[in-house]
Amino acid sequence: MAVTIADVARTAGVSASTASRAFNHPHRLRAETVARVKAAAEELGFRHNRHAKALSTGRSSALGLIVPDLSNPFFPPLVHATQLNAEEQGYSLYILSSEHNANREQQLARLVSHDVAGLILASPRMSAAQVRVIAREVPTILINAQVKGIPTVLVSAAGAIADAVEDGAEKGISGVSYIGSDERWWPNTEREESARAAAERHGVPYRRLSLSEPTYEAAREVVRSVEIRSHELVVAFDDIVAHGVLDGMGARGYRPPRDFRILGCDDALPISTSPALSTVHLDTRMAARIAVDLLLGEGAGEPQTVVVSGSYRPGATI
Structure with missing residues (x-):
C-alpha cells in the first residue's frame, strides 16, 4: 500500500495539514517541524509530488465551508474572508449552504469530506454526535457551535x-x-x-x-x-x-x-x-481568519476555543 501524507503525519506527531504544509509552504512552519516531517517521510519512503498533491494526500488542495444561509447578510463577509485567507495559504474553497437543514448539512459535509483538506462548519445545525462523525472523516473547525474535542471559534455577542x-x-x-x-x-x-x-x-x-x-x-x-x-x-x-x-x-x-x-x-x-x-x-472576518489558521496552522486539530467578542454600536433606537 502506498505511503500517504497521513502516514507521515502520524509518524511525525503532527496533523495531516501540518505535514502537507511542510512540503508545500515550509516557510509557514518552524524549521524543526519541517525537519521532523521530512525525516518521517524519509523513514517511510514517502516521496512528495507537488503536482500530484491530491493523489498523495487523498484530498485536493481545497477547503470546505458550510453555512446555513447564504442570503443572510451575516454570512457573506465570513465567506469572503474565508476564501481570501484560504487562497493566501494556497487553497481553493468550496462554499455550500445547508438551508438551515441538519440532514442536508450532514449530507453536504459527507459529500465533500474526501475532497477537501479541511472543513469549516459555520453555525451548524447538526447535533454534536453528527458533527463528531464528520470530524472523524475530515479535519473540522466550528464557528458558533461547541462540540467537545473539536476546535471552535465563537463570535460572542x-x-x-x-x-x-x-x-x-x-x-x-x-x-x-x-x-x-x-x-x-x-x-x-x-x-x-x-x-x-x-x-x-x-x-x-x-x-x-x-x-x-x-x-x-x-x-x-x-x-x-x-x-x-x-x-x-x-x-x-x-x-x-x-x-x-x-x-x-x-x-x-x-x-x-x-x-x-x-x-x-x-x-x-x-x-x-x-x-x-x-x-x-460582530467581526466575522476575524473569525474566518482564525478558523482557517486553526485548520491549517501548526497545532491544527488541537481542541481549543477562541472567542471573538462583539461590540455595542449605539444607533437611535435605544
Missing part, C-alpha cells in the same frame, strides 16, 4: 448585549424582551441568555417572544399581535429580525425610541433603517 441593556437601563427602559427562535443552537442561546442575565442585573422584567424561525416575516407577524410594553427594550436575534419588529410595530403606529426600544445583532443592516438601528457589531 454577550458583552455587547450587556452594554446595550445597561444603556437602556440608564434611559429608563421598562423591561427586556428577547425575540428569537425556539432552536437550541449556540448563537440563539447565547444571545437569549445574555439578554435575560442583563435584565436581571438591572432589576427589570424579562420575557421571551418565540419565533417559528428567525425571519423578517415571522418577527413582523409576532409583534403585530403581541403587546410591546411602553419603553421596553426588544433584543432581536439579528438585524433581520429587528427589521421585522420595526415593520410590525410601525404598522401599528409605534416608533423607536419614542414608544419602544430595539437592539439588532450582527451589524448587517443598520444603515437601512430610519432611525438608525442600534446593533451589535
Whole structure:
C-alpha cells in the first residue's frame, strides 16, 4: 500500500495539514517541524509530488465551508474572508449552504469530506454526535457551535448585549424582551441568555417572544399581535429580525425610541433603517481568519476555543 501524507503525519506527531504544509509552504512552519516531517517521510519512503498533491494526500488542495444561509447578510463577509485567507495559504474553497437543514448539512459535509483538506462548519445545525462523525472523516473547525474535542471559534455577542441593556437601563427602559427562535443552537442561546442575565442585573422584567424561525416575516407577524410594553427594550436575534419588529410595530403606529426600544445583532443592516438601528457589531472576518489558521496552522486539530467578542454600536433606537 502506498505511503500517504497521513502516514507521515502520524509518524511525525503532527496533523495531516501540518505535514502537507511542510512540503508545500515550509516557510509557514518552524524549521524543526519541517525537519521532523521530512525525516518521517524519509523513514517511510514517502516521496512528495507537488503536482500530484491530491493523489498523495487523498484530498485536493481545497477547503470546505458550510453555512446555513447564504442570503443572510451575516454570512457573506465570513465567506469572503474565508476564501481570501484560504487562497493566501494556497487553497481553493468550496462554499455550500445547508438551508438551515441538519440532514442536508450532514449530507453536504459527507459529500465533500474526501475532497477537501479541511472543513469549516459555520453555525451548524447538526447535533454534536453528527458533527463528531464528520470530524472523524475530515479535519473540522466550528464557528458558533461547541462540540467537545473539536476546535471552535465563537463570535460572542454577550458583552455587547450587556452594554446595550445597561444603556437602556440608564434611559429608563421598562423591561427586556428577547425575540428569537425556539432552536437550541449556540448563537440563539447565547444571545437569549445574555439578554435575560442583563435584565436581571438591572432589576427589570424579562420575557421571551418565540419565533417559528428567525425571519423578517415571522418577527413582523409576532409583534403585530403581541403587546410591546411602553419603553421596553426588544433584543432581536439579528438585524433581520429587528427589521421585522420595526415593520410590525410601525404598522401599528409605534416608533423607536419614542414608544419602544430595539437592539439588532450582527451589524448587517443598520444603515437601512430610519432611525438608525442600534446593533451589535460582530467581526466575522476575524473569525474566518482564525478558523482557517486553526485548520491549517501548526497545532491544527488541537481542541481549543477562541472567542471573538462583539461590540455595542449605539444607533437611535435605544
